[in-house]
Amino acid sequence: xxxxxxxxxxxxxxxxxxxxxxxxxxxxxxxxxxxxxxxxxxxxxxxxxxxxxxxxxxxxxxxxxxxxxxxxxxxxxxxxxxxxxxxxxxxxxxxxxxxxxxxxxxxxxxxxxxxxxxxxxxxxxxxxxxxxxxxxxxxxxxxxxxxxxxxxxxxxxxxxxxxxxxxxxxxxxxxxxxxxxxxxxxxxxxxxxxxxxxxxxxxxxxxxxxxxxxxxxxxxxxxxxxxxxxxxxxxxxxxxxxxxxxxxxxxxxxxxxxxxxxxxxxxxxxxxxxxxxxxxxxxxxxxxxxxxxxxxxxxxxxxxxxxxxxxxxxxxxxxxxx
Amino acid sequence: xxxxxxxxxxxxxxxxxxxxxxxxxxxxxxxxxxxxxxxxxxxxxxxxxxxxxxxxxxxxxxxxxxxxxxxxxxxxxxxxxxxxxxxxxxxxxxxxxxxxxxxxxxxxxxxxxxxxxxxxxxxxxxxxxxxxxxxxxxxxxxxxxxxxxxxxxxxxxxxxxxxxxxxxxxxxxxxxxxxxxxxxxxxxxxxxxxxxxxxxxxxxxxxxxxxxxxxxxxxxxxxxxxxxxxxxxxxxxxxxxxxxxxxxxxxxxxxxxxxxxxxxxxxxxxxxxxxxxxxxxxxxxxxxx
Amino acid sequence: xxxxxxxxxxxxxxxxxxxxxxxxxxxxxxxxxxxxxxxxxxxxxxxxxxxxxxxxxxxxxxxxxxxxxxxxxxxxxxxxxxxxxxxxxxxxxxxxxxxxxxxxxxxxxxxxxxxxxxxxxxxxxxxxxxxxxxxxxxxxxxxxxxxxxxxxxxxxxxxxxxxxxxxxxxxxxxxxxxxxxxxxxxxxxxxxxxxxxxxxxxxxxxxxxxxxxxxxxxxxxxxxxxxxxxxxxxxxxxxxxxxxxxxxxxxxxx
Numbered sequence: 001x002x003x004x005x006x007x008x009x010x011x012x013x014x015x016x017x018x019x020x021x022x023x024x025x026x027x028x029x030x031x032x033x034x035x036x037x038x039x040x041x042x043x044x045x046x047x048x049x050x051x052x053x054x055x056x057x058x059x060x061x062x063x064x065x066x067x068x069x070x071x072x073x074x075x076x077x078x079x080x081x082x083x084x085x086x087x088x089x090x091x092x093x094x095x096x097x098x099x100x101x102x103x104x105x106x107x108x109x110x111x112x113x114x115x116x117x118x119x120x121x122x123x124x125x126x127x128x129x130x131x132x133x134x135x136x137x138x139x140x141x142x143x144x145x146x147x148x149x150x151x152x153x154x155x156x157x158x159x160x161x162x163x164x165x166x167x168x169x170x171x172x173x174x175x176x177x178x179x180x181x182x183x184x185x186x187x188x189x190x191x192x193x194x195x196x197x198x199x200x201x202x203x204x205x206x207x208x209x210x211x212x213x214x215x216x217x218x219x220x221x222x223x224x225x226x227x228x229x230x231x232x233x234x235x236x237x238x239x240x241x242x243x244x245x246x247x248x249x250x251x252x253x254x255x256x257x258x259x260x261x262x263x264x265x266x267x268x269x270x271x272x273x274x275x276x277x278x279x280x281x282x283x284x285x286x287x288x289x290x291x292x293x294x295x296x297x298x299x300x301x302x303x304x305x306x307x308x309x310x311x312x313x314x315x316x317x318x319x320x321x322x
Numbered sequence: 323x324x325x326x327x328x329x330x331x332x333x334x335x336x337x338x339x340x341x342x343x344x345x346x347x348x349x350x351x352x353x354x355x356x357x358x359x360x361x362x363x364x365x366x367x368x369x370x371x372x373x374x375x376x377x378x379x380x381x382x383x384x385x386x387x388x389x390x391x392x393x394x395x396x397x398x399x400x401x402x403x404x405x406x407x408x409x410x411x412x413x414x415x416x417x418x419x420x421x422x423x424x425x426x427x428x429x430x431x432x433x434x435x436x437x438x439x440x441x442x443x444x445x446x447x448x449x450x451x452x453x454x455x456x457x458x459x460x461x462x463x464x465x466x467x468x469x470x471x472x473x474x475x476x477x478x479x480x481x482x483x484x485x486x487x488x489x490x491x492x493x494x495x496x497x498x499x500x501x502x503x504x505x506x507x508x509x510x511x512x513x514x515x516x517x518x519x520x521x522x523x524x525x526x527x528x529x530x531x532x533x534x535x536x537x538x539x540x541x542x543x544x545x546x547x548x549x550x551x552x553x554x555x556x557x558x559x560x561x562x563x564x565x566x567x568x569x570x571x572x573x574x575x576x577x578x579x580x581x582x583x584x585x586x587x588x589x590x591x592x593x594x595x596x597x598x599x600x601x602x603x604x605x606x607x608x609x610x611x
Numbered sequence: 612x613x614x615x616x617x618x619x620x621x622x623x624x625x626x627x628x629x630x631x632x633x634x635x636x637x638x639x640x641x642x643x644x645x646x647x648x649x650x651x652x653x654x655x656x657x658x659x660x661x662x663x664x665x666x667x668x669x670x671x672x673x674x675x676x677x678x679x680x681x682x683x684x685x686x687x688x689x690x691x692x693x694x695x696x697x698x699x700x701x702x703x704x705x706x707x708x709x710x711x712x713x714x715x716x717x718x719x720x721x722x723x724x725x726x727x728x729x730x731x732x733x734x735x736x737x738x739x740x741x742x743x744x745x746x747x748x749x750x751x752x753x754x755x756x757x758x759x760x761x762x763x764x765x766x767x768x769x770x771x772x773x774x775x776x777x778x779x780x781x782x783x784x785x786x787x788x789x790x791x792x793x794x795x796x797x798x799x800x801x802x803x804x805x806x807x808x809x810x811x812x813x814x815x816x817x818x819x820x821x822x823x824x825x826x827x828x829x830x831x832x833x834x835x836x837x838x839x840x841x842x843x844x845x846x847x848x849x850x851x852x853x854x855x856x857x858x859x860x861x862x863x864x865x
Contacts, residue, residue, distance in 0.1 A: 002706075002758040054413060058411065058413065060412075060413055060416050107595050107596060110596065110599070111599070112595055112599055114412070115355045115554070116550070116554070116595055116599060118355075118357070118416065119355075119546045119550065119591060119595075120591060120592060120595050122357075122542075122543070122546070123543065123546075123547075123587075123588040123591040123592055124588075124592070126539075126543060126588055127585060127588045127592075130584065130585055130588075134581065177727045180726055180727055180728075180729050181723075181726055181727060184719075184721070184726040184733070184737060185712065185713075185715075185716050185719040185721075185726075185737070185740075186723060186726055188705065188709055188712055188713050188716070189713065189716055191702065191704065191705060192702050192705070192713050194704075195701075195702035195703060195704055195705065196700050196701070196702060198664070198684075198696070198700065199696060199700030199701070199702070200702075200713070201683070201684040201685040201688065202662065202684060202685075202688050202693060202694050202696070202700065202777075203685075203688060203693070203713055203714055203716055203717075203776070203777075203780075204685055204688035204689040204693075204716065204717045204780075205685055205688075205713070205716050205717075206685050207685060213723070243536070243539060247420065247421070247424045250417055250420065250421075254417060258411075258413070281432065282431050282432065282435060283427070283428045283429065283430070283431030283432035283433075283435075283535070284428065284432060285428070286424045286425075286427050286428035286431065287424070287425055287428025287429060287432065288428070289421075289424060290421040290422065290423070290424030290425035290427075290428060291421070291425060293417055293418075293420075293421035293424075294403060294418060294421045294422070294425070297403075297407055297410075297414055297417060297418055297421070298403070298406055298407065301407070301410060301414065318706075318709075318758075319705065319706075319709050320708065320709060320712060320737065320741055321734060321737055321738075322738060322741055
């Protein structure tokens with residue numbers, strides 16, 4: 001059930017209209033709700049980046065959390081040590097994430113796949129965390145690093161409401177870029193590798209390079225999200241990028257729908273709002289997220305996005321642009 | 323000094339061997355890598371802690387109970403959570419395993435909070451003195467139990483009917499099915515064995531290390547490093563890789579830098595996968611595209 | 612006329628097994644050569660060696676004079692040798708149109724940056740490829756299936772789509788591994804139609820592994836017979852029919 005031409009036009013309108021409407025959000029919320037909204041925007045990006053590798057490319061990746069941390073620390077270091085305005089640190093954090101993505105997946109260029117690739121990304125992720133903890137002089141070690149108050153063009157960014165505007169713009173840009181990629185020969189080749197790598201190679205497509213690219217794009221998106229996160233929490237420390245974050249990312253992607261862009265938003269929204277009540281009790285979050293992933297795997301493996309698709313063809317994704 | 327480090331290395335390697343072996347056993351028959359295995363190991367250790375410390379059961383019976391309980395848990399996991407998602411993508415299995423691990427971890431953390439728990443000395447084994455060399459009671463215990471388990475395991479595999487059946491399934495699940503082996507039940511059984519073996523590893527390390535819910539993560543990496551070094555899917559490779567890992571950690575830690583003990587496993591993984599991906603005994607699995 | 616594809620002395624060994632022994636063949640543009648032989652004769656291994664999935668221990672594979680023998684599969688495909696797979700190589704989660712578009716990957720213009728920024732040049736090229744793909748599907752009377760998930764098609768339809776995807780870029784050389792297996796007579800005719808069109812109109816050189824004798828005898832310009840990793844005969848269908856070595860390989864006696 002593919003969307004018709006008019007539904008496609010509606011989809012484009014909605015894609016831009018929704019963020020425009022959201023611009024009015026900060027005018028009506030209190031700080032607490034705004035903070036949650038900001039979290040949702042940031043985690044939508046995390047889910048988007050993560051989904052690109054595990055959903056669209058179909059490779060298990062454990063390095064994402066580390067790349068998120070790389071972006072956050074990268075931004076914090078650039079701001080603190082080099083005095084760079086935070087806003088400029090965003091693309092640089094993205095590049096750091098992309099570089100990390102390259103390192104994590106370079107083994108793919110030598111033919112490594114699946115479980116081995118998963119393990120190497122796991123090792124890479126843990127190595128990065130070890131660095132955050134032990135690189136005290138640069139990263140502040142377990143104490144972490146603060147991010148000082150920021151402003152752009154004289155407008156102060158200490159308020160969650162102000163931060164939202166920047167987060168929203170960055171998110172819209174990254175989401176649009178990702179959609180452009182998916183709806184092109186590049187996105188198709190990424191998914192082709194997932195479906196059948198051998199056949200993909202027979203079409204003249206350099207599959208190893210595609211895998212590395214997917215990791216790099218994912219790293220870029222997640223790295224930018226890391227920079228946003230650094231300002232969001234005003235503080236960066238290793239614990240935020242540990243194993244809990246990993247299962248949360250998995251849960252978001254799975255609940256939203258593997259490989260679905262809108263699923264990334266749904267999953268992030270669902271799993272940012274719900275656990276608010278669990279934060280106080282140690283262990284509850286892990287138990288909760290673990291159970292959620294299990295439940296989704298058993299009952300709704302295609303995630304919330306699959307429900308949306310049943311609702312209207314407008315949500316069915318076409319991976320080409322006519 | 324070298325001999326002392328070697329003893330420590332073998333002792334550590336013994337634990338890693340159990341973990342790597344239990345991972346390999348499951349991987350061989352189901353082609354699933356249990357990314358939550360570290361937490362299964364931790365669960366075994368915590369179960370024994372509960373029995374010994376909170377319920378006052380003596381160590382040996384507690385250990386046996388914990389192992390049996392983990393065996394049943396592994397079986398139930400396979401039956402209830404793995405089988406239903408069989409048709410799906412491989413990523414689904416990985417996520418299921420990881421999530422189960424997180425459930426264990428969450429429960430452990432809820433029950434024990436932020437504490438890091440010492441397991442009381444179980445029994446006093448006299449250390450053995452050979453010249454300057456001190457072999458601690460713990461090392462004696464760990465190495466001998468592991469050695470016995472390995473002998474039993476490989477012995478059963480090679481000599482008994484059940485072992486032959488296992489080898490048959492390893493060679494070809496399809497073929498095994500054709501000659502009447504119920505591969506589903508076999509896989510459940512395998513998960514149980516994997517969980518039980520892992521639990522033994524956890525229980526052996528419990529008395530000499532502090533227990534905390536995040537114990538699993540480091541165990542997982544060590545297990546993977548051992549499997550990668552020995553060659554994924556090779557049972558002997560898993561044991562050999564584990565021993566080499568244990569020794570490398572001790573030597574590197576003493577002769578180069580003590581910080582290396584933590585990250586030797588990661589370095590092994592990265593090095594082996596870049597230089598010789600199929601490890602020592604694994605089959606070539608590099609994709610040619 | 613220069614040889615399109617020249618395979619010379621191709622030799623493949625797998626730990627102990629001598630899978631291909633000194634196999635040679637020549638293919639002209641527009642020529643259809645069928646490769647036949649009993650199971651285990653090494654036909655698919657030959658294809659794998661030519662297309663780069665298996666490394667030959669000796670020999671050369673010259674495409675228009677250029678030896679591609681030891682390149683990676685995707686490089687060989689880029690040079691112009693395309694193939695289908697015995698077990699089918701479609702992308703089940705993508706639609707029929709998206710599958711065919713992947714066959715046109717190399718022709719589609721636009722770098723990563725162009726795509727991300729939505730530059731006109733990239734979008735125009737994409738639209739052009741979509742038009743071409745739809746036209747191809749229309750030729751096969753499959754345009755109504757363009758938006759169907761490839762995995763939802765019947766086996767026979769999947770095979771046809773796989774062929775369409777493979778020929779979309781009009782490669783100079785095509786290796787078809789048992790394309791007609793499991794196809795209904797109607798689909799089989801469609802298949803032969805594509806093959807003949809490619810060879811006749813586009814000058815594509817086609818190597819075809821096929822078991823259906825009538826198809827081979829009627830459709831091929833030349834036949835190469837293999838057994839036990841070796842080429843035991845090569846010639847026109849008429850010549851092969853009379854060849855004693857062939858009869859012996861198939862029937863065990865002269």
